Amino acid sequence: MENVIEIRNIRKKFKGFSIDNLDLQVKKGYITGFIGANGAGKSTTIKMIMNLLKPDTGEVKLFGLDYKTHEKEIKERIGFVYDENVFFEGLNLKDIRKIVGPAYRSWDDALFYQYVKKFDLPLNKPIKTFSKGMQMKVSLAIALSHHAELIIMDEPTAGLDPIFRREFLNLLQELMLDGSRTIFISTHITTDLDRIADYIAFMQNGELVFNHSGHDLVENYALVKGGLDLLDRDTEKAFVRVHRASTGFEALTKDRRTVNEIFGDSVVIERASLEDIMYYFKELNHA
Numbered sequence: 001m002e003n004v005i006e007i008r009n010i011r012k013k014f015k016g017f018s019i020d021n022l023d024l025q026v027k028k029g030y031i032t033g034f035i036g037a038n039g040a041g042k043s044t045t046i047k048m049i050m051n052l053l054k055p056d057t058g059e060v061k062l063f064g065l066d067y068k069t070h071e072k073e074i075k076e077r078i079g080f081v082y083d084e085n086v087f088f089e090g091l092n093l094k095d096i097r098k099i100v101g102p103a104y105r106s107w108d109d110a111l112f113y114q115y116v117k118k119f120d121l122p123l124n125k126p127i128k129t130f131s132k133g134m135q136m137k138v139s140l141a142i143a144l145s146h147h148a149e150l151i152i153m154d155e156p157t158a159g160l161d162p163i164f165r166r167e168f169l170n171l172l173q174e175l176m177l178d179g180s181r182t183i184f185i186s187t188h189i190t191t192d193l194d195r196i197a198d199y200i201a202f203m204q205n206g207e208l209v210f211n212h213s214g215h216d217l218v219e220n221y222a223l224v225k226g227g228l229d230l231l232d233r234d235t236e237k238a239f240v241r242v243h244r245a246s247t248g249f250e251a252l253t254k255d256r257r258t259v260n261e262i263f264g265d266s267v268v269i270e271r272a273s274l275e276d277i278m279y280y281f282k283e284l285n286h287a
């Protein structure tokens with residue numbers, strides 16, 4: 001399967017935080033959700049993918065190309081969606097079109113106006129008067145109007161109302177129908193990803209914990225509940241982490257089949273949400 005983003009062996013050191021030997025591949029034609037607690041290193045990784053920040057060592061390739069030799073071509077093919085107004089405050093959408101359009105070889109004016117209409121955006125009002133959701137739509141309309149093959153979004157739905165969010169997720173799914181686009185989206189709203197993501201990349205403390213398909217996650221990860229008498233040093237190895245309470249234990253496993261073999265019907269096995277998974281891994285680190 002073709003990778004649109006390939007990160008190999010990246011290191012990036014800040015005071016008090018580092019990303020070490022990060023490897024991450026993002027597959028073409030799918031939506032990959034990028035999750036992790038505050039400060040996990042998601043934005044830093046996205047900045048390196050966008051070439052806004054240089055890794056200390058390691059390699060970042062987009063579409064198989066290197067920024068050193070193909071920066072312009074790579075940027076042509078990426079749309080970066082912000083939730084903030086990155087354009088001059090007094091400008092309206094007509095001004096933006098005049099400035100941004102000529103910067104892209106594949107800019108499509110008709111498509112731009114089509115999205116402006118679809119998103120209900122006023123052409124003549126200063127962008128500074130737009131709501132957060134409208135500003136995000138501006139960013140998305142621009143990305144789509146230059147036929148971006150890869151759309152990268154850093155927490156695009158933060159602060160958006162639930163109805164708008166749902167419409168936005170539907171739109172992202174619509175955009176995937178032709179099969180050629182790839183979306184890489186970081187978010188804290190993991191339920192959004194349950195709805196739309198094909199793959200989940202999970203980062204914690206500067207490390208990639210996993211990059212799995214939704215199907216693999218459901219097959220392998222699970223919440224397990226049972227009596228404390230079932231736990232001993234051996235059986236506990238089946239779990240990422242165990243929580244004990246007076247009434248019994250609850251644990252996360254990443255090996256559902258083994259749990260089934262060991263405990264059979266004596267435990268209750270439930271689907272683990274992305275939030276459950278993040279929570280149990282976070283606890284693990286603070287143990």
Ligand SMILES: Nc1ncnc2c1ncn2[C@@H]1O[C@H](COP(=O)(O)OP(=O)(O)OP(=O)(O)O)[C@@H](O)[C@H]1O
Nearest residue numbers: 014015016017036037038039040041042043044045
């Ligand atoms: N330019 C910088 N100089 C020093 N430290 C930085 C810099 N940029 C980020 N960091 C640190 O790197 C760590 C990771 O930050 P990053 O913004 O990548 O996390 P994140 O996963 O995107 O978090 P959040 O979900 O809160 O946005 C944090 O501890 C942050 O303080």
